[in-house]
Amino acid sequence: MTSVTGERVNQVPDSTIARLPVYLRCLHEAQAMRIPVINSVGIAQMSGGNAALVRKDLNHLGELGTRGLGYDVDVLAGHIARVLGLTVQRRVVLVGLGRLGGALLNYGGFGDRGMTWVAVFDTDRDKIGTKAGAGLTVRSLDEAATLSGLAADIAVITTPAQSAQSVADTLVAAGVLSILNFAPVTLEVPGHVTLRQVDLSVELQILSFHLAKGL
Amino acid sequence: MTSVTGERVNQVPDSTIARLPVYLRCLHEAQAMRIPVINSVGIAQMSGGNAALVRKDLNHLGELGTRGLGYDVDVLAGHIARVLGLTVQRRVVLVGLGRLGGALLNYGGFGDRGMTWVAVFDTDRDKIGTKAGAGLTVRSLDEAATLSGLAADIAVITTPAQSAQSVADTLVAAGVLSILNFAPVTLEVPGHVTLRQVDLSVELQILSFHLAKGL
């Protein structure tokens, strides 16, 4: 759907999208430091990237800079937030209230911008009915009907690997369009669902490789 | 020691390295299912990738397959583990025993293959001296001498954003060569140190973008 607003956001490459949240964080830091204007070199330093790439990335969102000056921090932050869809409040559900799930629930960085936890699910009878963080009561995922009624945008899976696929199936059936999976399995979801895998042990193994290489 | 075995591991591209841990996980699943041989199509399905790419990736490690058959699961798993340096036990320290830190400490997936927690640090006086998971006692990072004595390979940072850079500096000074940072800041480390950033809120923001894009 070629968006009525005529944005050319569709053309923003994935690699750029992955960097925008980082730029946004840098801009928030700049705001906290009362810096009103920043140039591509400054953003590159703060984000650990390259200035030319920063310009290319930002240019995908439009011509937001002023030649000879740089970018207005507030304007740019607002623009990135809008492109990332953070101006809309996203409704997020957590499935699997283990330690990691609990950590995410109480992780300030989320609720911060655009994300609201709307439900917590677990299969453990001892946990169901108890209060999780954020004032939410832990429920059973069996109530798929309940899930549909939540109109959740994003689901975060922090269950054991063995249950992750069936949880994902339930979520997809309930209309969830985006899944962030922390379980160490490759999930299969229909093409219209966006899936991101975060496997913590993969990260450690990559570091291990670099240690092995460096000797 | 420029590896007596004359490996050509140095030429393995980063993108391949990032996928090897995923292939390894698939092979472990195959082992659990008593599947002795697997072909590139099978690995591609299990890992959610493309068969040609799987072959290219694996071929970087040598000619490990048998034409007309596929790859011996055990042999391949062993080879990948060796390339990733998982045959050596890696000594990992955790800095910042918050909820996320606690979750990682007790996350089975780590201790599993090649990773051993050797110390836990925190600045909170109430936590120092108490037992964390894995039978470790929480210590103060002030004792940088202690840290050096640990001969840690990898450090995992789960402190608040504001303290992460100074923690990283301390770790680098103590000789740590690989850092996995969960704090939402861009860390600066010397070139010889490998750094990986995992920012959980970045992941959610990327999902948010895809929701926004899909209308």
Next chain:
DNA sequence: CGCTGTGAAGAAGTTCACAGCG
């Protein structure tokens, strides 16, 4: 005949270098 290994083609992403505007 099936599946790996691989050159060649193609796509995607990054860096360069500078024109052009404020």
Next chain:
DNA sequence: CGCTGTGAACTTCTTCACAGCG
């Protein structure tokens, strides 16, 4: 004069397509 915006060069990654071996 400084910094953005951007074509063009370059590099890296992925896919294709098939030769070649078991």
